[in-house]
Amino acid sequence: MMNWNLYSRGDKFFAIIVSVLIGMFTAATLYPFIYIAAVSFSSGFAAQAGKVVLTPIDATLEAYGYILKDPQFWISYRNTFIYTIGGTVMSLLFIIPCAYALSRPQLKGRRFFNLFIAFTMWFNAGLIPFFLNMRDLGLLDSMFGIILGFAINAFNIILLRNFFESIPQSFEEAARMDGANDFQVLWKVFIPLSKPAIATITLFLIVARWNGFFWAMVLLQSESKIPLQVFLRHTISNLSDDDEFAIVQTAAGFSAETVTAAIIVCSIIPVLIVYPFIQKYFEKGILLGGVKE
Amino acid sequence: MSDRNSDVGGIPVEEVVVEASEALRDRRQTRTPDKKWVTVLDHFRREWQIYAMLLPTIIWFLVFLYKPMYGLQIAFKDYSIFRGVAGSPWIGWEHFQTLFSNDQFIRAVRNTITISFYNLIFGFPAPIILALMFNEVLHASYKRTAQTIVYLPHFISSVIIAGIVITAFSPTAGIINTFISWLGYDPVYFLTQPQWFRPIFVGTGIWQEAGFGSIVFLAAIAGVNPSLYESAVVDGANRWQMMWKITIPSILPTILIMLIIRIGNVMEVSFELVILLYQPSTYETADVVNTWVYRQGLQSGQYDLAAAAGLFNAVVAFVLVMTANTLSRRFSRTSLW
Known part of the structure; x- marks a missing residue:
């Protein structure tokens, strides 16, 4: 926005100070990830003694060997993929048609339906009634229950509805002239025109599913159904006070710390892979749903 | 909210032009009160698709978010799993008294x-x-x-x-x-x-x-x-x-x-x-x-x-x-x- 050459000496000094501060904050943000990666590749002994600072000490893959041999790790990983893909598809199947319907001016009771949906953002029954309801529906310890029970949130619907409402009427008219019905208009006009908005929502849904933890912990009992985050939680809380493990690992070259770090690395990698795609969209996306004049 | 206030009776101006003939027909029908139901039925027959798109989400909200709100009444009940939400006896504000002395x-x-x-x-x-x-x-x-x-x-x-x-x-x-x-x-x-x-x-x-x-x-x-x-x-x-x-x-x-x-x-x-x-x-x-x-x-x-x-x-x-x-x-x- 400004030309460096036009800057006074004071302004240049200011800009440099700010750049340094930004650099420090960025480094502070990045450091924990580097530290965890370093721990995951270090020997158990070095990690336990607190010798790891920036780079792996006595580099070894023992911790990765330990978790990759654990069948539960792979089961959880697979489950997380199922929850993420199934959940995201399920959400979109609800959200897109609903947002379209709410954006139609001819929908009778439009105000009521909008309020009906938005109200849940302001008031919710809380943990206990939600849990009891899931139990009454027979959705405890059910993978389908996790996918269906968390499919929709009001915010995503409103976000997409706002976007649909901003599409000029003229785009739709041509399709209407050709005799298209609402399903066709949605499919051939609205969805192609809303790709950025839908991509934003999809990516947020994917991340939310990938990271979902609390309800999976509460609702799922079978080890065969738990997602990666719950497995990670179990590992962190079990390993640290498991004496038997402490004896085994000393000989094997890994420790509770290195195993925890290795699982963290394994579960962050997919997020890092999709992150560049998310980044392209989320800056616009967050504003789409944010404060609108 | 996007500005759609420039509409006539809930229908944006542009659409009025497109559906002019239909709107005219509707208005003629609403003139006689007993034809009102015909108009409503006509509306749903023409626009059933958007209601079909809305319905699954409405049902989902009822089942997963509004039904728990009904279940919230256990806050005023002596809830037992066997009697269920509706069957458990009312006890008024007792739980809240317990809470605020906890x-x-x-x-x-x-x-x-x-x-x-x-x-x-x-x-x-x-x-x-x-x-x-x-x-x-x-x-x-x-x-x-x-x-x-x-x-x-x-x-x-x-x-x-x-x-x-x-x-x-x-x-x-x-x-x-x-x-x-x-x-x-x-x-x-x-x-x-x-x-x-x-x-x-x-x-x-x-x-x-x-x-x-x-x-x-x-x-x-x-x-x-x-x-x-x-x-x-x-x-x-x-x-x-x-x-x-x-x-x-x-x-x-x-x-x-x-x-x-x-x-x-x-x-x-x-x-x-x-x-x-x-x-x-x-x-x-x-x-x-x-x-x-x-x-x-x-x-x-x-x-x-x-x-x-x-x-x-x-x-x-x-x-x-x-x-x-x-x-x-x-x-x-x-x-x-």
């Missing part, structure tokens, strides 16, 4: 407010300062890279965040205590000592969300009229003065709205992270309403009492959010939803 619950309410307050004081300015600083960085790719990195923690799950915190603050293995021992002090058992919970929790929150939170303010800064800066340059203002005299006043409405939203969400401490980081020895400073509800209800099975606590939390949150929404509407004539 020291742990009172403590949880106090902790919730205190932690939110710290989040507000330390967590709220962080993204604003960050956005103002990003605005002063000239080197485009440096700025871009820094932004990419500071947005990242927002996308990391709380289990991983907690895992990182637990590893880094570990008394024997953690990097923090490694530094402390370099300085010649004894290791600190951070996660078992109540006085450390709030600083760690709030600090973690800033580390995770400050970057992502700055996006809203950066967008507000991008919307400032450039001619303001141009005339300030002519007047010989420096960058520091421009930041205080132009940028900050210009983004003040955004700051206010975000502040109001924040205050509206006082009861919403991210309890998932609390559950992952606290332990019995730190309940004293860490236990918030939702974690208390979780332990009483889901772990100890006192569903009715826990539901009462949850209802209390939800009602307070609702009042706060509604007040916040009204206030922000008044401040800037901007609706949040």
Whole structure:
């Protein structure tokens, strides 16, 4: 926005100070990830003694060997993929048609339906009634229950509805002239025109599913159904006070710390892979749903 | 909301032209009152598809979000699993009396407010300062890279965040205590000592969300009229003065709205992270309403009492959010939803 050459000496000094501060904050943000990666590749002994600072000490893959041999790790990983893909598809199947319907001016009771949906953002029954309801529906310890029970949130619907409402009427008219019905208009006009908005929502849904933890912990009992985050939680809380493990690992070259770090690395990698795609969209996306004049 | 107020009787002007003939026919029919039902039926016959698109979501909301609201009545009942929600006997406000004579619950309410307050004081300015600083960085790719990195923690799950915190603050293995021992002090058992919970929790929150939170303010800064800066340059203002005299006043409405939203969400401490980081020895400073509800209800099975606590939390949150929404509407004539 400004030309460096036009800057006074004071302004240049200011800009440099700010750049340094930004650099420090960025480094502070990045450091924990580097530290965890370093721990995951270090020997158990070095990690336990607190010798790891920036780079792996006595580099070894023992911790990765330990978790990759654990069948539960792979089961959880697979489950997380199922929850993420199934959940995201399920959400979109609800959200897109609903947002379209709410954006139609001819929908009778439009105000009521909008309020009906938005109200849940302001008031919710809380943990206990939600849990009891899931139990009454027979959705405890059910993978389908996790996918269906968390499919929709009001915010995503409103976000997409706002976007649909901003599409000029003229785009739709041509399709209407050709005799298209609402399903066709949605499919051939609205969805192609809303790709950025839908991509934003999809990516947020994917991340939310990938990271979902609390309800999976509460609702799922079978080890065969738990997602990666719950497995990670179990590992962190079990390993640290498991004496038997402490004896085994000393000989094997890994420790509770290195195993925890290795699982963290394994579960962050997919997020890092999709992150560049998310980044392209989320800056616009967050504003789409944010404060609108 | 997008501006669709230029419509006639709920139908935008453009559409009136397209459906002119249909509208005319409708109007002719509504003239005779007994034909009203015919018009309604006609409407549904023509527009059934949009209702079909809406229906699954409405059913979902009824089943998964509104039915639990009906279930909230157990807050006023002596709930037993065998009798069910409807069959359990009413006991009035007994659970609420129990709650407000329960020291742990009172403590949880106090902790919730205190932690939110710290989040507000330390967590709220962080993204604003960050956005103002990003605005002063000239080197485009440096700025871009820094932004990419500071947005990242927002996308990391709380289990991983907690895992990182637990590893880094570990008394024997953690990097923090490694530094402390370099300085010649004894290791600190951070996660078992109540006085450390709030600083760690709030600090973690800033580390995770400050970057992502700055996006809203950066967008507000991008919307400032450039001619303001141009005339300030002519007047010989420096960058520091421009930041205080132009940028900050210009983004003040955004700051206010975000502040109001924040205050509206006082009861919403991210309890998932609390559950992952606290332990019995730190309940004293860490236990918030939702974690208390979780332990009483889901772990100890006192569903009715826990539901009462949850209802209390939800009602307070609702009042706060509604007040916040009204206030922000008044401040800037901007609706949040």
